[in-house]
Amino acid sequence: MDESKFIQIWVFEPGEAGQEPIGRDELVEWMTARLDRSRVFTEIVEFRSPLAYPVWRTAEHVDVADHIRYLDLDGAGWDGFTAELARIVAAPMDLSRPLWELHAITGVRDVPGIPDDALYIVIKFQHAIGDGVEAVGISRRLFDAPDADVEKPEPEYVPPGLVRQVAAVPGQVVNMLRAARRTKEAVAELDALTASGEIPPAPAAVPNRFNSPASGGAVVVDVARRSLDAAQAARRTVPGVTVNDFALAVVSGAMREYLRHHGELGDDPVVVASPMSLVPLAERRRNPEQASNQFGMILVDLHVQEPDPRVRLEKIAESTAQGKRRSRSAPAMIATTALDDYPWWMARRVVAATHHAVEAGTGISANAMITNVPRGSSDLTFFGRRSLEAFNLSSVHSGFAMSITSLGSELSISFTANAAAMPDPQRFRRALEDSFDALVSALGSTDPDRPTVPVG
Known part of the structure; x- marks a missing residue:
């Protein structure tokens, strides 16, 4: 697993x-x-x-x-x-x-x-x-949130007996081969659409220090905390920019500074993978149950070579929009869901091969994984105590993972990394805080009462 x-x-x-x-x-x-x-x-x-x-x-x-x-x-x-x-x-x-x-x-x-x-x-x-x-x-x-959703029970699935499982293998192989053929055709179509300019190309990641797998080594974590209200006010100064774009720009500034400090800021792009809904907002509102779990992974170029925070934000917003367009295209959807038609015994081998390629540094698609999951309102309780703050941490096989979280008026950006890749996590946390402040300043917004965490 x-x-x-x-x-x-x-x-x-x-x-x-x-x-x-x-x-x-x-x-x-x-x-x-x-x-x-x-x-x-x-x-x-x-x-x-x-x-x-x-x-x-x-x-x-x-x-x-x-x-x-x-x-x-x-x-x-x-x-x-x-x-x-x-x-x-x-x-x-x-x-x-x-x-x-x-x-x-x-x-x-x-x-x-x-x-x-x-x-x-x-x-x-x-x-x-x-x-x-x-x-x-x-x-x-x-935690008894008043607006908490109600979990819908799922019927327990009982797989068929071993004899029927063995008998089903030939059919599974046929379905898998069909899925592989559809994927090959979809990739060819995607390449053609990319070459013609109808679909933007995906950014190509080059391995860097952030790609040390998290498994098998010591782990470091830390969290940068800032005001969500300040982020909202700042991002509104640039039309079309979302809070997620703003947070990615904060991450970009931190990664730029961290690589520069270690003498590794070159010309290669730094790419992050970010899970986002593949369904347009209007459709999600019309059919929330059908669209709620249709997510895919988009690749975003963080443009770390760009020194101007505002320009970097604008480029990241465009890169995010391009990633959504590419991921929502029909051939991309076919290619990314092909594994659903693979039997367990083959899907497990594909996942293991992917992990091996990541560890060997030969199969990366991104330099980091970034998730963005809002926590909603802060009206949660525990033994009568009100919630004050919240943040997430993610641990992934591919190494560097970041999580953008909001609860009430608080925004946090947390990270998990291999200690070998990031021996000084406090430096990266400070880089996140400084990048947030620089971006707010560049966009003409201030937040004098922002919370901070102590410098280690």
Whole structure:
């Protein structure tokens, strides 16, 4: 199974004066009462056959206490907290039980904008549970958000017996060959449309220090925190620019500075892969259920060679628009969904070969993965405590992963990287903060009350 994980961090306000701290037994009782909020909490992934895709099965027993960790960092600062997050990210998950963990962390001190007695709740999911939007939905149900969605139960799929699975192999091979042929034809059509100028070309990534795979090495994490209101005000000064474009421009400035510091800022493009909806906004509004999960991966050139923040933002917005046009084209859709028609035994080999190519540095399509998942309003509660902030972390096989998150009026940009690729994560975090400030300034907007995190 893929090693990718979602880690969500929710920060809740301190308890009232004189209130007893939340104990581990209370956490277990609280979580036990909420197991029905999502099937993820009570189901396991079962590999019943090498010929059939794994299936979800309800666990006979869930030992809630075994999924919960309680840790007091005893006055540790931000760097101590991120070190603990790195350990949580790197730790493998036990595939024989439901794929979630809940970590309650206290004792984090001296973080500007966050009270010393705040409670940090870290929820860790394996990527098999769904995408980032689904992970956020699960957490909002868990924390009693008034607008939380209601999970729709899915019928349990029972694969056919082994005899029928073996008998189905010839048909699976035929479907796979047909999908491969469709893909070949789609790629040829895409190349022709690109050559004629009807569809923009995809940017070509060149391996750099960010492409060290996250597996097999020490992991580092950190988070830059800024005002979403400031980002909104700044991006509105450029017609057509979205918050996501703005955040990508912030990332671009940070990567530019980080590569420059290490003497590696050359002429090669820096490309990020970003999952985005392939359905136009108007269609998503007309048919939200049908369009809600139609996502694809677009490639965006960050134009790190451009020194002017405003010009770089405009170029990134154009690159993002081109990526959407290319990804939404019919041949691109056919090519990117071909694996859906592959049987499990072959799909697994394709994924393994892709991972091997990434590790060997011969098969990269991007230098980093960036996700953007809004958390919505901040009206969540935990033992009567209101939520203050939230951010995501992602761990992916390909190495450098970033997550753009918003909760209420807070914008955070977090990252996970291999320590060998990024031995100085605090420098990159400061580069993100400086890039945000420079971009806001270049666009003629200011935010004097923006929150910051301590410099390590």
